Amino acid sequence: MVSLSAHPRLSPPFRRFLLIRAISLAGSAMTPVALALAVLGVSARVGDLGIVLAAQVIPQIGLLLVGGVVADRWSRRSVLMGASLCAGVTQAGVASVLISGHYSLPLIAGLELVNGAASAFTAPALRGIVPELVADDALQRANSLLAGTRNATKILGPTAAGVLVDTVGGGWAIAVDAASFLVAGALLTRLRVAPVAAPARTGLWRELRAGWRTFRGIRWVWVITVAFFLINLLYAGVWQILGPALTRRRAGDAAWGLVLGVRALGLFAMSVVMYRLTFRYLLRAGQLLGVFGGFGLLALGFGAGLPVLLGCAFLAGVGFTALDIASEVSLQQHVPRDMLSRVTASGDLLSYAAIPVGQLAVGPLTARFGASPVALVGGFAFVMVSLAPLLVSEVRDLPG
Template structure:
């Protein structure tokens, strides 16, 4: 890590004023709402139905439209003001959460109704994500992108710790319906904060059909070889990392140390994520992709710890360092993409990046169980940990990735 010579980043207190400050506030409240929703919705459905199968239907209904509509969301975010997209999506999500809350509070739970509302919520998310990734370069100077993304990562990691805890307390004390009502209120507050962001002008579409924007976005995406290389790398890393961590981690650690042990691992990992987010506010990397890939290898350590030991304290220590590496990799990638891609194409490129990176996750989660049954959970975890380390370094074979500077 090295400070970039010749560039004086904007002080944090100044960065958090004005347009980026309002976005930071809205994004933090938005993240708090979404982190609460994940837990509150799951607990509320289980509380109301008592059936795990219902929860699976609701979660699938929420995820599928996000993947299906993500590219359309990217095209829309590049076509209209991203500020407008964020206001509309937060208001829409607030309405969905409010209706869910009313259904549950009035004891009128119905799987079809809740699944349809989750479907709408997932569709809305497909439009908000590309807008969130594309708007930051409109709000800060180029040399402040890493600092801005580090601040956003810090708030994200903080609410990841506090949000689920708050949701659990609300569900336990006043019920799942009221927890979702609190979520609805948070989305309204986020929308109010986003209204204070000045709207950047967008180039006129001149009646151009949406499909042409999608094709143009794909052309921009594939024309940047280093972006394609990094996206493929992320997809493979997700395939080897997400399923084993979410499935084998709880199985092995809980088997050794109980549910508290796995909860401790997740908490320690979150601390690592948060600490590195804070550190990244003060430090700038000269070659962000190269350094991000090197730090990203640490994400393989928790899987190695699960396979070689499985004891909660060993896995927690590895997860702490894995959290450090994951944070650096995420911040450097986001900042580099925002600096290198033209603003009028950024949301579309980001949506292709998201879609291709996420597609491997469901396959990973489905495959890891049968693989562990055939070859052993410890063996699969070790193999996946090694694969994460190797695949994280593979993009360094590209000269563009190695040498690209901020």
């Protein structure tokens, strides 16, 4: 059932939190483009960029479960504040190195290593703090606003980064990111969050195992996680790698940027729709709408022209946002609050594990079967993966 009934009012603390996230995301959205262009601009070795990016990702994945324990056992506001300040300081260090002209790969990689570690504590705390700021019946609206803010920065951030890199240099774009983290950390000190009774601490290893047991014990959670693993496998491999290659071959160099921009518009548009609509069975609706996420792959596989590809890219953005918001709200509504960060960290870790697998597998598969057939099979597989969890009654009938 879909409803357009009046939504409950969002609390002042959440509105403050939304502003804080907007500031942080505005800076972060510029960093991937700025960092890539800045490193490539000062280093003659393409491999340097791979080292810098890996230095950021490895601790983010490796410490994710620890970040879940910390966010469940300490004040999530304090965890976010510390992580934001740490990220701000490290990005300021990277910006200083690049602006000064004293490029040093070990130094930049070391700073990004610490930055990635801070991210490992940020993600679980972010997932857990939203239910502390709004009532259960306002969670969908709150997450839709957060998703809309994130998607809007994805549209504007890369463009702003490109302009800054072209005019004043990549170091200054990263300096903007550093400033956004520092401002966000300062504003978090004034965020009022209802106090939550801290459970007894039993040691890191026991608390990790308790989180894993809870994750395994909620059937619909691990079913959705398996689906997201497969979705990430397809997206990271087929869309991110074959997408630009096939689009460039058929429509020219500028077409892929246009495709990504239209996809970002789809992400944003669906977040607006999810802000207005409510669903009796939200998770079911998210999986059904998630089918659209495979349309971009299908368009690539069928060799569609640019207008059709753009339309399918928009629908793909719609599908991804529906999946994201539906799963996020369902976790926040139905997972015990004292386990929420650990359960989401476990799900994130398993889902993210698919990304390098997909990126490594797409090359051999394309060499064996061809790019278009791989994209086509990937699109059909995406549709099936989105629908398959609905065979499980806990997913199909989970109340929204």
